[in-house]
Amino acid sequence: MLKKILNINGLKRTVIVSPEISLADVLRKQLFLTGTKVGCGKGECGACNVILDGKVVRSCIVRMKRVPDEAEITTIEGIGSQDDLHDIQFAWMIHGAAQCGFCTPGFIVSAKALLDQNNNPTREEVRAWFQKSRNVCRCTGYIPLVDAVMEAAKLMRGEVTRKQLWLKLPEGASLVGTEAVRPSACAKVTGTWEFGADLGLTLPEDTLHIKLVQATVSHANIISIDTTDAETMPGVYRVLTYKDVKGTNRINGLAFPSNKGDGLERPILNDKKIFQFGDAIAMVLADTPTHAEDAAKKVIVEIEELPAYMSAPAAMAEDAIEIHPGTPNIYFETKVVKGEETAPLMESLPYVVEDDLYVGRQPHLPIEPDVGFAYFDEEGKLIIHSKSIALHFHALMIAEGIGLPLDKVMIVQNPTGGTFGYKFSPTIEALLAVAAMDTGKPVYLEFNMYQQITYTGKRSPFWMHVKLGADKFGKLQALETDWSCDHGPYCEFGDLVTTRGSQFIGAGYKIDNIRGEGRTVATNHGWGSAFRGFGSPQALFASEQMMDELAIKMDVDPLELRYDNALREGEVTPNGCKLDVYVIPQLLDKIRPYYAKAKENDKEKNKNSENKRYGSAISVLMYSCGLDGADSSEAWVEITKKGVTVANSWEDHGQGADMGTLTMAHETLRKAGYEPEDIKLILNDMNFTPNSGPAGGSRSNVLTGNATRVACENLLEGLKKDDGTYRDYDEQIAEGKPTRYDGKWTAPCTACDVETGQGDPFPVYMYGVLLAEVEVDMTTGKTHVDKLTCISDVGTIINKLLVDGQILGGLVQGIGLALYEDFEDLKKHTTLTGCGIPQIKDVTDDITLLYLETPRPLGPYGAAGAGEMPLSSPHSAIISAIYNACGVRITHLPAYPDKVLAGIKKLNK
Ligand code: MCN
Ligand code: FES
Ligand code: FES
Secondary structure, three states, X not given: OEEXXXXXXXXXXXXXXXXXXXXXXXXXXXXXXXXXXXXXXXXXXXXXXXXXXXXXXXXXXXXXXXXXXXXXXXXHHHOOEXXXXXXXXXXXXXXXXXOOOOOHHHHHHHHHHHHHHOOOOOHHHHHHHHHHOOOOOOOOOOHHHHHHHHHHHHHHHOOOOHHHHOOXXXXXXXXXXXXXXOOOHHHHHOOOOOOHHXXXXXXXXXXXXXXXXXXXXXXXXXXXXXXXXXXXXXXXXXXXXXXXXXXXXXXXXXXXXXXXXXXXXXXXXXXXXXXXXXXXXXXXXXXXXXXXXXXXXXXEEEEEEOOOOOOHHHHHOOOOOOOEOXXXXXXXXXXXXXXXXXXXXHHHOOEEEEEEEEEOOOOOOOOOOOEXXXXXXXXXXXXXXXXXXXXXXXXXXXXXXXXXXXHHEEEEEOOOOOOOOHHHOOOOHHHHHHHHHHHOOOEEEEOOHHHHHHHOOEOOOEXXXXXXXXXXXXXXXXXXXXXXXXXXXXXXOHHHHHHHHHHHOOOOEOOXXXXXXXXXXXXXXXXXXXXXXXXXXXXXXXXXXXXXXXXXXXXXXXXHHHHHHEOOXXXXXXXXXXXXXXXXXXXXXXXXXXXXXXXXXXXXXXXXXXXEEEEEEEEEEEEEEOOOOOOEEEEEEEEOXXXXXXXXXXXOOOOOHHHHHHHHHHHHHHHHOOOHHHEEEEEOEOOOOOOOOOOOOOOHHHHHHHHHHHHHHHHHHHHEOOOOOEOOHXXXXXXXXXXXXXXXXXXXXXXXXXXXXXXXXXXXXXXXXXXXXXXXXXXXXXXXXXXXXXXXXXXOOOEHHHHHHHHHHHHHHHHHHHHHOOOOOOOOOOOOOOOOOOOHHHOOOOEEEEEOOOOOOOOHHHEOOOOOHHHOOHHHHHXXXXXXXXXXXXXXXXXXXXXXXXXXXXXXX
C-alpha cells in the first residue's frame, strides 16, 4: 500500500492505495469523484481524462505508483459546478454538445487544459488536441464539441457574454424549433449525471458483485459445469448456473407467429449448448468485483466443440447442423409480391443491372459499457436498473424466464451513455434478476469494454442480391430482391429486421413490379440486435447502389435518375402504401446546386493530382417512425400545487427524451399559461411511468410525443372552465375534479403481410438526401470523407439542437459503417479502436445541414422522428463517391483501404 497526499481540485486529500490501482479507480471509488467516467478502461476513449500536473492524462491507465506525491489533479468537479459553471461547460450546453453525456467530462477536462495554454486556438488545433488526448465521442459527430470549445474561447477572451448567448424566450413563447437546452445538460457537463456505474457506488454495503463465466468458443455442447473450486474462493457468496434459475431460463424473443422457432432460443444462463462466443454460462457473486473475477476463472466448463457457422451462407449450407436442434437455421421467410411478375419484364427491359451486396455486423460501441443492478423493494417487487430502452418489453421478455409474475418485475432506466439500439434487446436484466432472486440481496454487474463488445448484440448483416430494370425512358419498371439476414443465434426481432428488406430495398422510388424473398438465418456469430436504422442501412445500401449502377449503364446522372423516379403524390412504396408526405423530389432539387459544385470541384482537383483522386455522390436517406402496425404509446400528466408533472417511458439513449417530452408538454400546456419551468418530468421508471413502448424505430417523437400531447390536452380539457379559462390546482381540488389524466396514441397502421410484403406499416417517415465528397489515396487505398452536405425533412423540428445532433451523429456513424467499423474477427474486433470507432481525425469538420420542414399529418405538431434517418444510407453516398473518384465499387462493406487498393490495382492491370 502507498500513502499519497494529492492536491485534488485545490484540496489536499490523503489516500491509502495499492500501487497498481488506477488513478481513475481511486478518484471514483475512494474519493467518490464520479464525474470522471470509465469507458474503455484501456486508454482509448478519454472518458477518464483528468489534468495531472498540467497535463491531460487518461486516468484509467495511470497506476497510482506513477502519481507523484503532492500531484496537482483537476477533475471535472474542479472545473465548475451546477451553480458556478465554467465557460466551457456553459458553451457545451448551448451547443448541445452533451448528448448521452458519458464522454462529456473527459472532453471538457481536455478542453480546459488546452484553453489554459492557448485561449485562441484554431478549429484544427482543437481537433488535434482532442485527437492527442484520445477523446472519443460516439453520439455527436464531434463538430458540436469543437464549436463549443471555440465559443468557450470567445467567452474567455471576453468577446461575447453568456447573456448574449443564452436563449431567453419571451413569456408564453413556444419552445418548438428553438435551440433551448435540454434539462439534463447541466448535470451532464458537470459530471453529476449519475450513470449506472456511479449509482452502483451508492448501493448498500452487502451488495454482491457479479462476474460472468463466459464461453470462449462459438458453438459447443455443454457436457458439465463444475463450480466446486470457485465456491471455495475468498469472498464468494454464490456461484449460479442454469440450475439456479427459477423460471424457464429463456428470454422470450417475441417471435412472429410465422417464425419457425418458438422465440425461446436464448437461455439466460446456457444449459445444454453454447451458441455464441461470450455466452453466459455461470455467474459468480462475491463481496468484491475482484473476488468474483478470481473465482470465475475457477469454474470448469467441459464442452464438446461443434462446427461454428459464422455467416448466413455458412449456416445455410446443406450439411450445416441445426444450431437450435428442432428449428431450421433458416427460421423465418418473407416475400414481396407487388404488381406483375418481374422475370418476363426484366427480359424485355433495355437497362438491367444486378449485383451482390453486403452490409456487415456493425458494432454499436457506446462509450459506456453495459451496467446495471437489482434489488427487492419493500413490497417484494424486483427492481432492475439498467440501460434498457424498452422497459415494458424487457419486463415481458424476462418474467417467465426468471420465474416471477410480470407485475413483480419493474425496470428503471439509469442515465444511459448511449446504446444506438443494442439495448432494444435485454442484455443483463435477466442475469441481475436471477442473482437477486437467488440471494435476496442487492446485486451489481458491470461489463468492461471487452464484454460489452463481445457479449451484446450487433447489426444483423444482410447478404443481398438485387436486380433492377428500367425502360428506355429511364423509368424503373422492375425490381427483384433476395436477402439473407444473419441474425446470430438468438431470434429476438430477427423476423422484424428481415421485413425491413421488403420495406426498404427500393424505398423512395416508384417501382410497380417487385418480387423479393428474404430470410432470417441463425448463425453462431454475435446475436443480432437493433442498431440505428434497423435494416434500412442494409436495404437502402442495396437499392441506392443499384440506382448508381443503373445510372452508369444508362449514361445519365444518378441524381436525375433518382429525381425522375422518386415517389410523387399518391404513388406507393414497395409495400403498396402511400407516404405521409412526398418530398424526395424537393430534397433533390435543393441538393442539386451543391452536387453540381462538388462535381466541378472534383474535376478541378483531379486535374492537378496524381496520387489523390476526388469524387462525390449522393444517396437518398429514408426511414420510418414506429414499430410495424398499430403501435401505441402512453403518458400521463398531473396538475400539482407547483405546476404540472408529466410522466412517460420515453427512454433516453442520449437523444434527448427529456427535451422532447418537455417541448411536447409545454407546447400543449402553454395554452393555459404554463412555462417550461412549471413542468416536472418523471421518466423511465416502471414504478411510476406507463407503457410508452421502446425508444426504437425512431418512434418516440411521434408516438410518445403524441401520447404526451394527448395527455396534456386531456388535462386541459379537465381543467377548462365554462368561460374558456382553466382551473388551477386548488380550484380543481375544491371542485372534486381529477388531477391526473392519461394520454394514449395509436398509429392507424397495419403490419405487412409476410407472404406479399404488402401493408401500411408506419404512420410517419423521415427523408433526406446526402451529398458525400471524398478523397481516395491511390497509393494506399485510404478514403477520407472531405465534406458532407445533408438535407433532411423530419417534419416540424421540435428542438434544433437535438435534431442537428441526431443528424451529425448518425452521419458520422455512416462514415464508420462505410469505411471503418466491423465486428467480424473475434480476436481483432474486441476494442473500440479494433472495431474501427471513428476518432476525430477520421471525421470531417465540414458538414452542412440543411432542412425542409414539411409538417406530418400524424406527427405531434407536425413532427416526424429523426434518430435513424441519418444512418439509413449515408454509406451508400460515400461508397459511390469512392467509385466516382477511382472507379472501384466496394459492394462488401466496410471499404477498408486494402479492398480499395486491390480494386485500383485490378483496374490498372
Ligand atoms: N426530434 C426533434 N424534432 C423532430 C424529430 C426528432 O426534436 N422533428 C428529437 C426527439 O425529440 C428526440 C430525438 O430527436 O429527442 C430523436 O427522436 P426519434 O427519432 O423519435 O427517436 P427516439 O426518441 O425514439 O430515439 C431513438 C433513436 C434510435 S432508434 C436510436 S438507435 C438512437 C437515436 O434515436 N440511438 C441514440 N439517437 C441516439 N442518440 C444518441 N445520442 N445515442 C443513441 O444511442
Ligand atoms: Fe480511460 Fe477510456 S481512456 S476509460
Ligand atoms: Fe459523446 Fe455520448 S455525448 S459519447
